[in-house]
Amino acid sequence: MNILVINCGSSSLKFAVFNLGEADIPLWSGLIERIGTHTPLRISWNSGEQREHFEIPPCQHRQAMEWLVDKFDKLGITATLGGVGHRFVHGGETFRQSVLVTPAVLATLQKCLDLAPLHNPANFEGIELTQKVFPHLPQCIVFDTAFHATLPEHAYRYALPKKYYDEHQIRRYGFHGTSHSYIARKARQILQENRFYAQGIVSLHLGNGCSSCAILDGKSVDTSMGFTPLEGLVMGTRAGDIDPGVCLYLAEKCQMTAQEISDLLNRKSGLLGVSGVSNDLRTLLEKEKEGHAPSTLAIHIFAYKAAQSVGKMMVALPHLDALVFTGGIGENSPAMRARIVGHLQCFSLFLDSDANHTHGKATGGFIQSAGAPVKILVIPTLEEWLIAQETVALTSTISIEL
Structure with a gap:
């Protein structure tokens, strides 16, 4: 079973397909850039040692996703997919671990969009688009903030009156959590092996x-x-x-x-x-x-x-x-x-x-x-x-x- 990973940015769409029974190197990966601009989209496509570059006419995220699905279909990739994983920058205090996409989760996610206005809306759009093009696949959301849910209160609270934390959840959340989580696992493994x-x-x-x-x-x-x-x-x-x-x-x-x-x-x-x-x-x-x-x-x-x-x-x-x-x-x-x-x-x-x-x-x-x-x-x-x-x-x- 292969897993598609999507990282949808405000003007980009990053993707990778993994078979976790094999190496940690993606079978296919790439980046679609300049989405939503007036210039042609630049697409990088990687498959093993092969590197390809394309350009397609200016378009929005929906058309970029449709291009990707069409490419997957032609290469027989779609039929191998067993799930989709999404990066989501800011889960607030609500999402302290990865979750499966459900209507209730999406409704709650909408309330988190303002927490990271430069990232969350684009991440959310990527989830909605992927649900439309892959309605049969289970989908998972991994939050950049989740790894930092273990911070003690003295590390995440600001020295502000408590009402700003209680009423507006103003606190330290931390980011790059997925990267730091990977490093935590990999570094521990390397150090212990040595x-x-x-x-x-x-x-x-x-x-x-x-x-x-x-x-x-x-x-x-x-x-x-x-x-x-x-x-x-x-x-x-x-x-x-x-x-x-x-x-x-x-x-x-x-x-x-x-x-x-x-x-x-x-x-x-x-x-x-x-x-x-x-x-x-x-x-x-x-x-x-x-x-x-x-x-x-x-x-x-x-x-x-x-x-x-x-x-x-x-x-x-x-x-x-x-x-x-x-x-x-x-x-x-x-x-x-x-x-x-x-x-x-x-x-x-x-x-x-x-x-x-x-x-x-x-x-x-x-x-x-x-x-x-x-x-x-x-x-x-x-x-x-x-x-x-x-x-x-x-x-x-x-x-x-x-």
């Missing part, structure tokens, strides 16, 4: 979005993102932690609206805002070589804030056994890993430069220097594979009940 301690782990997910997570015995006990994905580390276009007084100042002195401040902090800040050039770290590293001072500053701020976040996560752990780098930057940038760990030597974290340069591929993912007490790993995250696993687990309960 006879290392695996109780206290810090997972550092670095991409265009960035977050850290303190993992104790496989459970999330603290994380850097909060009520929204804006809190925490500096990111590609997000400011990360900022004095709330800055927002008040912008509103009062610059006459900026709430929407304008939101756009500034979410889309115009971070690496892009500081450098004035790009949100792509690779571009900034090249610009740094050219002597572009704003790019150098953006890189330094990014590394410093990431290292600072590791220190914060350590407070939630009795001891640190391992630091794990994941995400596009975490997995692929030796330069950024070196800069971050350079700030953490006071915590006995030291890199092996050769292992770091090759992303730990010859050392089982380990990149710490010989004899270092704290292990450092590079582990590629496989969020879609974890969603597929959750889908199989939940859909199997249907068979048992029947």
Whole structure:
């Protein structure tokens, strides 16, 4: 039985098909971009080692989904599917674990759309569309926030009057939970196979979005993102932690609206805002070589804030056994890993430069220097594979009940 995993964004549709009886590499995967724009859609299609690229006329999510189903039908993929798994960014306090799609679940989900207005509505549309094109398949929803449901109250509550939590559920939720959950499992497995301690782990997910997570015995006990994905580390276009007084100042002195401040902090800040050039770290590293001072500053701020976040996560752990780098930057940038760990030597974290340069591929993912007490790993995250696993687990309960 194959499982289709869908991640529907505001202008994109990411998909992957897994057979969980085989490797954790998808049989087919791809990305449809530029949905809802006036430009042709760009489609990437991967099958094993094959890479194909297509363009189709501008269209909305519904037509993009229909194109995908037609492609599946022609390749005989549809007949092999046994379920569909969806990524959903924010489940609030209601959804603390993965669930099967039912009319009642969809009705409750609609009440969560405002919690992540940049993500939840698109995720919801993806579920509705998939139900229409695959009405015979059971469907599962995996929430980015669910892994952080184990945070203790002192970690998730803000120091605000309780009525704002009671009446508006204003608290820290955390995100990237599917990625951190996968890292929790995989890191524990790798460490135990090598006879290392695996109780206290810090997972550092670095991409265009960035977050850290303190993992104790496989459970999330603290994380850097909060009520929204804006809190925490500096990111590609997000400011990360900022004095709330800055927002008040912008509103009062610059006459900026709430929407304008939101756009500034979410889309115009971070690496892009500081450098004035790009949100792509690779571009900034090249610009740094050219002597572009704003790019150098953006890189330094990014590394410093990431290292600072590791220190914060350590407070939630009795001891640190391992630091794990994941995400596009975490997995692929030796330069950024070196800069971050350079700030953490006071915590006995030291890199092996050769292992770091090759992303730990010859050392089982380990990149710490010989004899270092704290292990450092590079582990590629496989969020879609974890969603597929959750889908199989939940859909199997249907068979048992029947």
